Amino acid sequence: MKSETVRTVLRAPARQTAVAVAGLGVRLPGAAGLSGLLVPSALRRFAHEAPEHEHALAAATDAIAAASTRTPGTPGTPGAPGAGSSTATVWASSTAGLAAYAQTCADIPEFGPGRVSPRRTAHSAFTAPVTAVSVRFGLDGPYLNVTGEQDAGAHAVTEAVRMLTQGRCERVVVGGSADTSTWRSCPGGDPAEGALCAVLQRHAPDGGGATVRPVLRARTARNGADAFVRSCLDRLDGPPDHLVLSAPATDSRAAGALALLCAAPLLRVEERFGDLGAAGGVAAMVTAVALTAAPGPLEQPGPRVLALALGSGNAVAVEVTSRRKGPR
Numbered sequence: 001m002k003s004e005t006v007r008t009v010l011r012a013p014a015r016q017t018a019v020a021v022a023g024l025g026v027r028l029p030g031a032a033g034l035s036g037l038l039v040p041s042a043l044r045r046f047a048h049e050a051p052e053h054e055h056a057l058a059a060a061t062d063a064i065a066a067a068s069t070r071t072p073g074t075p076g077t078p079g080a081p082g083a084g085s086s087t088a089t090v091w092a093s094s095t096a097g098l099a100a101y102a103q104t105c106a107d108i109p110e111f112g113p114g115r116v117s118p119r120r121t122a123h124s125a126f127t128a129p130v131t132a133v134s135v136r137f138g139l140d141g142p143y144l145n146v147t148g149e150q151d152a153g154a155h156a157v158t159e160a161v162r163m164l165t166q167g168r169c170e171r172v173v174v175g176g177s178a179d180t181s182t183w184r185s186c187p188g189g190d191p192a193e194g195a196l197c198a199v200l201q202r203h204a205p206d207g208g209g210a211t212v213r214p215v216l217r218a219r220t221a222r223n224g225a226d227a228f229v230r231s232c233l234d235r236l237d238g239p240p241d242h243l244v245l246s247a248p249a250t251d252s253r254a255a256g257a258l259a260l261l262c263a264a265p266l267l268r269v270e271e272r273f274g275d276l277g278a279a280g281g282v283a284a285m286v287t288a289v290a291l292t293a294a295p296g297p298l299e300q301p302g303p304r305v306l307a308l309a310l311g312s313g314n315a316v317a318v319e320v321t322s323r324r325k326g327p328r
């Protein structure tokens with residue numbers, strides 16, 4: 001029987017310019033900041049249930065606060081997003097406001113339309129997380145909502161980089177969020193909740209910091225994961241030091257291909273944090289940044305991390321690299 005192959009559809013130049021990570025926000029159960037991403041946790045849900053847009057706002061608050069600690073006016077280290085130049089917003093979600101919408105539909109017949117808060121309307125729109133972030137922080141650039149599976153989060157990252165390299169904005173707040181709504185389907189997986197966010201900017205910071213570069217976006221056939229992985233490796237300047245993968249818990253295709261083709265250690269998002277759906281692709285990128293954050297010889301290249309996200313028919317990969325921040 002003839003095996004299926006990968007059908008590659010490039011959405012960006014093969015050598016797209018890398019952009020800098022100015023700030024990160026992590027709001028996951030059992031993961032306090034970047035260091036928590038590298039420690040396995042059995043926690044998948046918060047103690048108190050919260051709607052998805054609140055997870056998104058919490059992660060965005062942390063990322064924007066981290067970005068604002070950089071010195072304004074210094075090349076590559078501007079102040080908080082929204083101050084003095086346009087900032088776009090790109091957000092990934094599996095179901096967005098569907099759970100809130102379903103609850104609204106159930107409450108109106110029971111309590112009457114006048115007894116349901118109009119505030120819930122914005123939270124029940126499919127653009128709820130990205131709208132909440134854009135409005136709360138007054139971000140003045142374009143905004144984009146991405147829905148889907150694990151690859152949607154990595155797709156959001158590549159779209160953020162495209163906006164920056166095309167000069168459409170100076171910074172992008174890009175993130176992903178998930179809740180444990182029954183509307184989410186996680187066959188064989190453990191549904192998780194939370195959000196992750198990054199502030200990306202066009203110019204790399206001086207003296208250290210991580211950069212993100214899209215590697216490949218492709219449609220994969222049923223048995224095309226190995227071809228996708230090979231294509232990604234061909235586009236790197238050198239072998240990766242670490243690999244981070246987000247894929248459905250029942251899908252071992254990419255993990256198997258990575259194990260065969262790479263000698264680098266592999267970290268799987270769903271094994272550590274549970275199934276975050278579309279936010280899994282963002283989690284892969286943020287975890288890759290955490291892996292590059294270890295101090296080392298100043299001005300020496302840090303680890304090269306390949307972050308991959310695999311959906312049922314699409315795959316996305318981004319490369320995360322860094323300059324060392326100081327001596328060991």
